Amino acid sequence: MLEFKNISFKYDEDPDFIIKNLSFKVNKGEFISIVGPSGCGKSTIFRLICKLEKPFEGDIFLEGRNINTLKGGYIGYMPQNDLLIPWRTILQNSSLPLEIKGGDIKKARHEAEKMLQDFGLEKYKDKFPKDLSGGMRQRVSFTRTLLTGSKVLLLDEPFSALDAITRLSMQEWLLDKWSKLNKTILFITHDVEEALFLSTRIFVTDGSPIRKFKEIKMNLGYPRKRDMIDTPDILKVKSKLIEELKKGAKF
Ligand SMILES: Nc1ncnc2c1ncn2[C@@H]1O[C@H](COP(=O)(O)OP(=O)(O)OP(=O)(O)O)[C@@H](O)[C@H]1O
Ligand SMILES: [Mg+2]
Structure with missing residues (x-):
């Protein structure tokens, strides 16, 4: 591999x-x-x-x-510090790799939302990184890494x-x-x-x-x-x- x-x-x-x-x-x-x-x-x-x-x-x-x-x-690279973007919501942070790839933003957000749901994070989707605990931020960061595909x-x-x-x-x-x-x-x-x-x-x-x-x-x-x-x-x-x-x- x-x-x-x-x-x-x-x-x-x-x-x-x-x-x-x-x-x-x-x-x-x-x-x-x-x-x-x-x-x-x-x-x-x-x-x-x-x-x-x-x-x-x-x-x-x-x-x-x-x-x-x-x-x-x-x-998919998750660097040593979580590097979530403070002014983006959890959903917007998660969908970032798909948006960077140049896809439709609505579709990207939908896909990210599905994954947040799978990981039990959907109720935080409109919050900002500062509102989450360290463990949750790491989960979001991992979600984002996975969404690179x-x-x-x-x-x-x-x-x-x-x-x-x-x-x-x-x-x-x-x-x-x-x-x-x-x-x-x-x-x-x-x-x-x-x-x-x-x-x-x-x-x-x-x-x-x-x-x-x-x-x-x-x-x-x-x-x-x-x-x-x-x-x-x-x-x-x-x-x-x-x-x-x-x-x-x-x-
Ligand atoms: N951008 C850089 N420019 C110059 N030197 C660097 C750079 N990044 C790291 N180094 C140096 O290279 C060496 C290895 O760094 P690296 O970050 O890969 O170590 P590490 O094994 O991940 O350490 P840690 O366990 O503390 O995270 C260190 O001596 C570090 O100071
Ligand atoms: Mg290191």
Whole structure:
């Protein structure tokens, strides 16, 4: 579904590469979490997939096609902060990707309204982002990402600003949507437990520059239950992961 082939990247003003000769593949329908220390380049990986940055070397393929040949709207990107537009209502925020694509605004709003309804958000449709809780804003943001119509969704720490309980229910909500909507998800998180609970595979960065991911395959079925990640085997994986992250931390 998505392939990185020998990607190297550095920011112009930075002397060092933050990604060096990185290759990986993501299969259709997977839920991949990317875990790594702060500042190692995880968000940059998403920015490369969205063509917000250009690789120094290497190519990125989506369904076998080089992304350089693809037009806008090929990917659903939910950046690290929710970025809802404050002066647009929830409905107007949600319909934005469809409006940008140049469709009929009325039709776009209708489609967005349907999805807000599916997600239990329709009663907020005429409110503004400031009127919603953090969890709800994230749901709206996710709705907007889905309405891009893309098969691959990039979610950059979508739940990091939420309190612990809201976060747990959002994880379940997201898994439910993922299993129903047949999407491929790449999900950045600092939360090891979150990665264990959600993923089909976890990619762990191996320090700076990122050269290769260590992969952890989660041999657990869905629907996931919390106690599935409390087994001795998974707890071992968890402490290894935490060790790995501590090693890579810069401070
Ligand atoms: N637009 C930019 N221009 C120059 N340097 C940047 C830019 N964006 C990020 N960087 C630098 O590149 C490195 C990687 O940044 P990135 O945002 O990809 O890290 P991250 O792994 O997502 O971190 P975090 O977990 O804190 O979100 C950092 O050292 C950062 O300071
Ligand atoms: Mg980041």
